[in-house]
Amino acid sequence: MTTEPSIFIGIQKRRRQYVSTLCLLLLVLCALACLNLTIGEKNYSIYQVLHVLTGTSQEGAYLITRLRLPRTLAAILSGIAFGVAGNIFQTLLRNPLASPDIIGVSTGSTVAAVYCILFLNLSRGIVSVISVFAGILVAFCIYRISYTDRFSANRLILVGIGMQAFFNALINWMILKAAEYDVPTAMRWMTGNLNGIVTDSLPLLFLVVIFSLTCILLLRHGMQSLTLGDEYAIILGVRVRIVRAALILCSVMLIAFATAITGPISSIAFLSGPIATKICGKSQANILSSALVGALLVLGGDFIGQNLLFTRYPVGVITGLLGAPYLIYLLIQNQKGGRI
Amino acid sequence: MQNKKTITLTFFGMLLLLIAIVLSVTYGTKSVGLSDIIDAVLSRNTSAYNVNVVRARIPRTLFGLIAGASLGISGLLMQSITKNPIADPSILGVNTGAALFIVTGIAFFHIQSKPAYIGLSFVGAMLTTGFVYKLASLGYGGPSPIKLAISGAATSTALSSIISLIVMPDSSVMTTYRFWQVGSIGGASNEDILWILPFFILALIVSLSLSDQLNTLLLSEETSISLGLHVNRTKALAALCGVILCATTTAMAGPISFVGLMVPHVIRMLIGSNHFPLILLSGIYGSSVLLLSDILGRIFGRPGELESGIMTALIGAPVFILIIRRAKVASL
Numbered sequence: 001m002t003t004e005p006s007i008f009i010g011i012q013k014r015r016r017q018y019v020s021t022l023c024l025l026l027l028v029l030c031a032l033a034c035l036n037l038t039i040g041e042k043n044y045s046i047y048q049v050l051h052v053l054t055g056t057s058q059e060g061a062y063l064i065t066r067l068r069l070p071r072t073l074a075a076i077l078s079g080i081a082f083g084v085a086g087n088i089f090q091t092l093l094r095n096p097l098a099s100p101d102i103i104g105v106s107t108g109s110t111v112a113a114v115y116c117i118l119f120l121n122l123s124r125g126i127v128s129v130i131s132v133f134a135g136i137l138v139a140f141c142i143y144r145i146s147y148t149d150r151f152s153a154n155r156l157i158l159v160g161i162g163m164q165a166f167f168n169a170l171i172n173w174m175i176l177k178a179a180e181y182d183v184p185t186a187m188r189w190m191t192g193n194l195n196g197i198v199t200d201s202l203p204l205l206f207l208v209v210i211f212s213l214t215c216i217l218l219l220r221h222g223m224q225s226l227t228l229g230d231e232y233a234i235i236l237g238v239r240v241r242i243v244r245a246a247l248i249l250c251s252v253m254l255i256a257f258a259t260a261i262t263g264p265i266s267s268i269a270f271l272s273g274p275i276a277t278k279i280c281g282k283s284q285a286n287i288l289s290s291a292l293v294g295a296l297l298v299l300g301g302d303f304i305g306q307n308l309l310f311t312r313y314p315v316g317v318i319t320g321l322l323g324a325p326y327l328i329y330l331l332i333q334n335q336k337g338g339r340i
Numbered sequence: 341m342q343n344k345k346t347i348t349l350t351f352f353g354m355l356l357l358l359i360a361i362v363l364s365v366t367y368g369t370k371s372v373g374l375s376d377i378i379d380a381v382l383s384r385n386t387s388a389y390n391v392n393v394v395r396a397r398i399p400r401t402l403f404g405l406i407a408g409a410s411l412g413i414s415g416l417l418m419q420s421i422t423k424n425p426i427a428d429p430s431i432l433g434v435n436t437g438a439a440l441f442i443v444t445g446i447a448f449f450h451i452q453s454k455p456a457y458i459g460l461s462f463v464g465a466m467l468t469t470g471f472v473y474k475l476a477s478l479g480y481g482g483p484s485p486i487k488l489a490i491s492g493a494a495t496s497t498a499l500s501s502i503i504s505l506i507v508m509p510d511s512s513v514m515t516t517y518r519f520w521q522v523g524s525i526g527g528a529s530n531e532d533i534l535w536i537l538p539f540f541i542l543a544l545i546v547s548l549s550l551s552d553q554l555n556t557l558l559l560s561e562e563t564s565i566s567l568g569l570h571v572n573r574t575k576a577l578a579a580l581c582g583v584i585l586c587a588t589t590t591a592m593a594g595p596i597s598f599v600g601l602m603v604p605h606v607i608r609m610l611i612g613s614n615h616f617p618l619i620l621l622s623g624i625y626g627s628s629v630l631l632l633s634d635i636l637g638r639i640f641g642r643p644g645e646l647e648s649g650i651m652t653a654l655i656g657a658p659v660f661i662l663i664i665r666r667a668k669v670a671s672l
Binding site: 095097098101102103145146148154155157158159161162163164165166168169170172173175176180183184187188191266267270311313314316317320321323324326327330 | 661
């Protein structure tokens with residue numbers, strides 16, 4: 001190993017840039033969170049919010065600690081979960097369009113939750129538990145079915161698309177047979193929204209996010225080697241099968257838990273990775289940056305959906321709208337040599 | 341050898357279709373006998389209850405016949421043009437494009453007439469097909485199957501969130517959309533049949549006359565050009581036929597997926613790639629598959645029924661996954 005410092009100047013510079021970009025994103029996130037806590041049906045000043053949070057004042061305590069705080073936290077946590085998981089799938093499958101919501105990883109959760117909402121009338125807590133299990137089960141099936149003699153990213157994507165078509169048919173059928181007044185609830189859940197988040201579901205999501213994020217961060221070097229292709233990764237000493245399985249397992253956990261609590265918020269998993277790459281470049285694994293971008297998107301989308309439009313839309317509709325422009329952007333990029 | 345296979349397959353297909361037609365007319369909440377069908381066809385004994393049941397079911401059967409054939413041929417054309425074994429209107433996102441335009445029409449312009457449905461659905465389908473194809477052609481390697489599939493899926497996702505934005509605030513639109521988005525041939529009337537029949541016949545004739553060119557296209561593009569084929573014109577015409585067939589069916593029946601995927605794939609596997617018999621057989625088997633799915637839907641959904649669009653997806657998606665598992669990794 002050479003010790004000549006001038007060789008590392010470029011790397012160090014990029015690292016410093018990455019860290020400063022992360023700080024900037026964090027700052028924006030804090031600002032947005034404050035905005036979400038203070039503005040709404042009734043506006044509070046930032047001091048009032050701080051007083052309520054430290055327990056020195058009771059004015060608006062219910063609104064802030066019971067409604068807005070859980071909502072904001074849920075937005076941040078689910079944004080992190082979707083953003084990180086999406087980025088990992090896109091990196092592992094080497095295709096910027098291959099995010100988990102497009103290749104059907106989250107449909108298992110959705111089917112289970114829609115069934116529970118429409119036909120069993122279960123409470124939100126039980127619905128979450130069931131949809132977590134269904135989500136993990138379906139993701140495992142997709143992985144298992146696509147793994148014939150060896151792992152193939154393309155086959156995984158196509159099997160996922162097939163599974164998604166199958167489950168969408170089931171969902172359509174259930175929506176058709178359900179009582180009319182339950183349908184809007186299910187539709188809202190399916191686009192992903194943050195209404196009615198209860199505080200007691202958050203600690204679990206928090207633990208899952210922290211645990212998975214730590215695992216993923218520990219595996220980040222392996223993940224970067226995997227982007228070179230299996231053969232190179234093996235030469236570099238990465239235990240390909242274990243690393244890949246662990247990464248997929250962590251992402252599936254993130255997706256399943258977040259989906260169970262907020263519903264599949266569309267486009268977050270799809271967009272966070274590419275946006276983070278665009279901002280920070282490709283010289284690192286972009287795990288934290290895509291997490292922050294995901295949180296920003298969910299929080300921003302929820303703010304717009306709640307406060308800035310004539311009708312109140314669930315966050316998933318707002319963020320989902322970003323998907324179409326992004327695809328068009330990819331098309332335009334093509335003129336400049338972009339690629340899928 | 342190939343010819344013999346084709347003849348056997350044609351014979352078997354006709355038989356299957358006949359069975360499907362008879363079953364589709366006789367089986368249901370009220371079962372009727374064969375003699376009633378004969379009475380109904382010959383317009384005898386028109387006051388009998390069973391005869392009227394048969395007469396009420398005939399539009400549905402006829403519509404299923406045409407819709408199934410349209411979807412089968414449309415899938416075949418798309419697969420041939422893109423040289424892609426897994427092209428299908430639903431996989432390529434064309435159905436969602438048509439849906440978006442129809443929903444826009446329902447919500448903002450209060451369209452109700454059949455021609456408006458067909459027109460909007462056609463425009464939507466056409467634009468989406470172009471968009472998805474462009475998106476998939478990005479980067480090196482051109483529009484490979486995997487890129488087409490994933491571009492279609494991504495476009496579908498993006499478009500469906502626009503649909504929910506339009507649908508969500510208005511519950512009456514939501515109700516209309518909810519019933520339309522599940523493809524079904526159950527509500528077909530004689531008027532619907534008259535609307536899609538001319539399109540079907542036109543597209544069928546054009547695609548049959550293109551069959552030689554399509555055969556040539558299977559060689560490489562360079563070879564086709566040196567053989568004097570107008571590659572782009574052939575492709576454009578065939579694509580137009582495919583989109584017309586799929587768009588008219590979607591406008592009338594809602595999105596019905598996977599018929600266009602399964603049928604041509606299996607038939608191509610059996611008789612090879614000669615397009616003239618391929619087109620005809622895809623039509624015949626497409627009709628049979630759609631009618632049989634419709635009948636299965638009536639069996640599983642008793643006492644009501646399960647819409648044929650759901651049935652084809654529930655049968656088709658596993659077939660799709662099987663096809664992928666069998667395919668070589670390199671060809672994906």
